[in-house]
Amino acid sequence: MEFKNFSLFISQTKVNRFADDLAGGKIMSTLCKKCGKQYYPPQADCSACMASDMEWKEIKAEGKLLTFTKIHVPPEHFAVRQPLMPFSSLQFEPCPVGIIEAGKGLPVMGWIPKMDVKKIKVGMKMKASPFTLPDGKITIVLEPV
Secondary structure (H helix, E strand, O other), rough: OOOHEOOOOOOOOOOOHHHHHHHHOOOOEEEOOOOOEEOOOOOOOOOOOOOOOOEEOOOOEEEEEEEEEEOOOHHHHHHHOOOOOOOOOOOOOOOEEEEEEOOOOEEEEEEOOOOOHHHHHOOEEEEEEEEEOOOOOEEEEEEEE
């Protein structure tokens, strides 16, 4: 799988494995072997100690919901590539997105497609998982546990 299949495409990257693992159902982070700092999304170089010796680690993609919001108007990159936001039936139908605290305090953001926004509560336990959209692109979704 190519990295261009994950949300926003960046042509130059040292972390292509991230997209490959998402396609395989895993959400990965990187861990600096020198200082122990863990990164999600994965980084090829440690910004804490400047080392480049990173180890790939699957993260426990389950945790409490830290925050969420509704997207009412899609960002420009969604409007250009596809007329609809992921999981919306109308172009401007709001779709919630949230951030969970997964693993060792790592923030993981994802769409929350299967819940009425009125039922979403900060602090609720959620699980993040990769999801393939109809156009073949991969995103991350959050679902209650």
